[in-house]
Amino acid sequence: MNNILEVQNINKSYKDFSLKNVSFELKEGYIMGFIGPNGAGKTTVIKLIMNLIKKDSGSIKVFGKDHIKNEKEIKDRIGFVYDDNCYYEEFKLYEIKRIIAPFYSKWNDDLFNKYIRQFELPLDKKLKKLSKGMKMKFSIAMALSHDPDLIIMDEPTAGLDPVFRAELLELLLELMQNENKSIFFSSHITSDLDKIADYITFIYDGEILFSRTKDEISESYGIVKGANELLNEEIKKSFIHCTQSPYGFEALTMDIPKIRQEFGDSVIIERPSLQDIMVHMHMARRQAGNE
């Protein structure tokens, strides 16, 4: 199977933040969710992929080709949704479309009109008159109307209500019926979109903590809950992070067999949500930083 997106050992340093050896790959026909807290480096990575900023070192390939040498050809096949509006606000929607459309060799007016109708967008209104949700809908319509093979979205659901999130989910699932399409999106809230992601890449403080299929993740991590008396220093070693209240503890582990063996049925082991994993890992890191 082909890699649609291949990021290898990317480094990028700023004064107070740096990306360290960021690597991951996305195969054709799949969806990857790129998650991490605010400020972890998600937007920086996306901007590097889109060649909006320059990397210090490493390589990025899109559709198997270097993303800078073949920039024009690659971008013709990418649908890109920014986290905030990138069009000129004084223009009316149809004017923006008229300006942008000729840049794409496969621009499809029928497709565009279909999305405009579906999202109930007013073409003769100025962009600045639109609500935040409507602006996002317009960005998505613009990004999809040239029938892209790879869709890259930076926080597409931030600030959107659950109804439109569900609508967007339907739309993306429909697109994915074509097995040559791929989607890469970032989000900091682990949202409804994560449900349909095949792969999850977790970035934290400029480093990739893991990049795996979602099934592997939900099967290798467990949330352990039980009484405080059960805890000892030895067992804490098999926890990534543990929080305690007067009534019991809750911990994240990657060693479910050991916990089962040690505690049997005296603890509850649940499948963690991505949010559980994200929060526990964050607290573990912060604790390690303080010690």
Add this chain to the structure above:
Amino acid sequence: MKIILSNSSDKPIYEQIVEQIRSQILYGELSEGTQLPSIRKLAQELRISVITTKRAYEELEREKLIETVAGKGSFVASQNKELMREKKLAEIENKLSEAIKDSKLLNMTLDDLIEILRFLYEEDKHE
């Protein structure tokens, strides 16, 4: 075909799919030759990852319950009668083992358990 997924179950999603399709095949609700939705269609309808549905179908193929024909799709495989009976027996054994495990937690004896089984069996006959 019926599939109901639970997010709170500690069984992985792919396993829930396998179990439900398997039992529908074994109990004849899905008959031989029935076409299953494509992995992408099923993922869309269940709103889950393609990898999960792919994995479920691969497992069903391994168990020879379904067959996938390239370019055509996946179909319920023809089942050997003998083998079907064996698989059903295995399922019954599994369910009984679970009941035994639970009864041990309550310190029930084998006779207690047989008594319940007999009662339920007879009751079912009267219906």
